[in-house]
Amino acid sequence: MVTLTDRTQKRLTIETTEIALETTTIRSLDWDRDRFDIEFGLQNGTTYNSFVIRGEQTALVDTSHEKFRQLYLDTLKGVINPAEIDYLIISHTEPDHSGLVKDILQLAPQVTVVGSKVAIQFIEDFVHQPFERRIVKNGDHLDLGNGHELEFVIAPNLHWPDTMFTYDHKTQILFTCDAFGLHYCSDSTFDENLADIEADYRFYYECLMAPNARSVLSALKRMGELPEVTTIGTGHGPLLRHNVDELVNRYRQWSQAKAKAETSVVVFYISDYGYSDRLSQSLARGISKTGVGVEMIDLKSADPQEVQELVGRSAGLVIAMPPASGTVASAAQAAIGTVLAAAKDKQVIGLFESYGGDDEPVDPLLSKFRELGLAVGFPAIRIKTTPNEATYQLCEEAGTDLGQLLTRDRAIKQLKSLDAELEKALGRISGGLYIITAKKGEIKSAMLASWVSQASFEPLGLTIAVAKDRAIESLMQVGDRFVLNVLEEGNYQPLMKHFLKRFPPGADRFAGIKTQPAENGSPILVDALAYMECHVMSRMELSDHHVVYATVDTGRVSKPDALTAVHHRKVGNYY
Structure with a gap:
């Protein structure tokens, strides 16, 4: 060597x-x-x-x-x-x-x-x-x-x-x-x-x-x-x-x-135009986190029959805007014409710009799909500057929103399928109330959590169950760092209400919330009872969650006499 x-x-x-x-x-x-x-x-x-x-x-x-x-x-x-x-x-x-x-x-x-x-x-x-x-x-x-x-x-x-x-x-x-x-x-x-x-x-x-x-x-x-x-x-x-x-x-x-996913989405992109391939990859990752299948097709080299078949069996369509002129534009626009011919109502559509310098405008194409009866899966993503970390996070979250929209009815059906007594029994497992906060590069995210438990003494470690379709999931890979904020009994409602909100893709989850930076860079919630800075060591995949094991690097209690907020559920088959 x-x-x-x-x-x-x-x-x-x-x-x-x-x-x-x-x-x-x-x-x-x-x-x-x-x-x-x-x-x-x-x-x-x-x-x-x-x-x-x-x-x-x-x-x-x-x-x-x-x-x-x-x-x-x-x-x-x-x-x-x-x-x-x-x-x-x-x-x-x-x-x-x-x-x-x-x-x-x-x-x-x-x-x-x-x-x-x-x-x-x-x-x-x-x-x-x-x-x-x-x-x-x-x-x-x-x-x-x-x-x-x-x-x-x-x-x-x-x-x-x-x-x-x-x-x-x-x-x-x-x-x-x-x-x-x-x-x-x-x-x-x-x-x-x-x-x-x-x-x-x-x-x-x-x-x-x-x-x-x-x-x-x-x-x-x-x-x-x-x-x-x-x-x-x-x-x-x-x-x-x-x-x-x-x-x-x-x-x-x-x-x-x-591949066995009951629902699928086809993502059309252009491999060598602007940032189409990278942006589409982020959107596809966000969709796949919800359990929805994804197929990606290059508009430049797409076979018309294949496009027609894919559109026909897909519940959702995502399209990167092609260039308005040139040879690539001709091939891409012909493929989009095939998509429009095969699209049908009850499908969901999402459009995004590629930042290639000559993108077709979004609104005329979006109007055509709406006229065909397609619902909008996420607001059109209009990119006016070179994509950065926040742009890719926005795309991933938009993909997750589209996937959740497509699986909403199935999720409701599954909730109703459990035995009522089993639901009540499982719901008697109580937990504390916590806010997980994380920052990696320019990206920050947070989630309300109650499935948290200490897991080891040496080293000091804990486990957290994180749903696969949570935005913060991508910031809690092995090696990532985050903060576990402990909420205070009798003083948790404002924070819980804030972080329970459904944030639009790319939204700042910390707007209006008092924070200070931890040593690992993640936000500490000033109004929390205590916080711990954590380091992800391993993850175990379950059907709809990841169980994250993390070691605790440091921590502090701001109110020594206060108690941790406790979350009691009536049923155990949804949050």
Whole structure:
């Protein structure tokens, strides 16, 4: 293994490792990155993985992020003479994997670029220069010689429309780019310690793959037609070798559960226009938190028949506004025309701007859907400045609002289905009254809680049950910090009433409330009886809640003689 470091940015390093016969990984380690495309909070940095396969001919699988340009190119030259690279395989074209394609083409103009049809189209728009290309379909082969026969698996929408896996029959390595990855930076090339990575693995799945659960299952089915896979060469994080079956099976289980959702929403976006893909990902995550299934379709490359079928079986539609002019506009507007033709009343619609500089206006399209009888799932999101953390949080909360609207009738039906005596008995379990407050970056959130209990002495720890569709849930991942504010008996009504309100997406939950910052940055409620600063250590997933276990770092009682407010319920099947 060889490691190089950028001396001007000491936390950017490069690692090269021989992972199999004639196969080298070049891993770009971004140790300090704490945000990924702004909306994706990271606890443990990330990596960008690239691979060199040397047979009689040589293939380079993916490149790296442009921030690693000099480090990566110097390292690549140490691994192989660029003039000897025959193929550049593009797993998918997001800049964190294809950011250096233009540089590779300058160093190695003889290279043939290999990718799906959509990927090659995107690369054409990106490099603006002639290049040799080879478009491959599912099941196509490329023989590099010396036994390195590559087979391609087309896996669209994981999480872009152009995604492709590459399987080397000699080494039994499957190169999957974003799929099965995680944002986790360490010196370990492989997944030796499952416990260290499983929380980040799940968080990555929920943010990027869960909105495309049906596409995940389709990709898994195609993977099942391959011979044995002994290693997964991921695009982010450690490569999977020690826990391949376990981690692939988790994708299968999680995706099967989401694909069985009774209600689904289709989110239409444009992968390479403005911030459409990132904003749509946040909206999709918010929807999926409510138990509603999500399917994401790129308007630029959408098949009309597929669009018609998806709209026909979906309860809700979310659309990113396309550009008003240009070739992308023509394709996107044709797809929207198909959506309008297939839409029907009793569906729910949500529209958002992409901030691409030439967005179609929202109101004319919204009026057309209203005329068709569609209900509005959330107020149209109009983005006038570059999206920031607050923008992505607004999108996630808007998605959650839409999902809750679609599941409202089902939730009411479930409430009525329990045995009345059981409801009353369960309701006799009482708890205190607390406000959970959290802040991460620019985002702040809060929720009223009563399912709180001390869970350990050493270290001092507690558990909190957090509903999956709560806005604060995304701020209570493993590694996050928050404040538990204890409400006072006889003096809790104003705070409880305030935080019980239904806040519109993006609203400031602390407007009009006296707060002061905790050491961990989260708001402390001045009128609370006591507070504790906490650090999330683990989460357990239940059907509709996460049970969060957190250690307590510090705390203070403001009124030593006062009592904690107690919450008594009449029934136990709803709050």
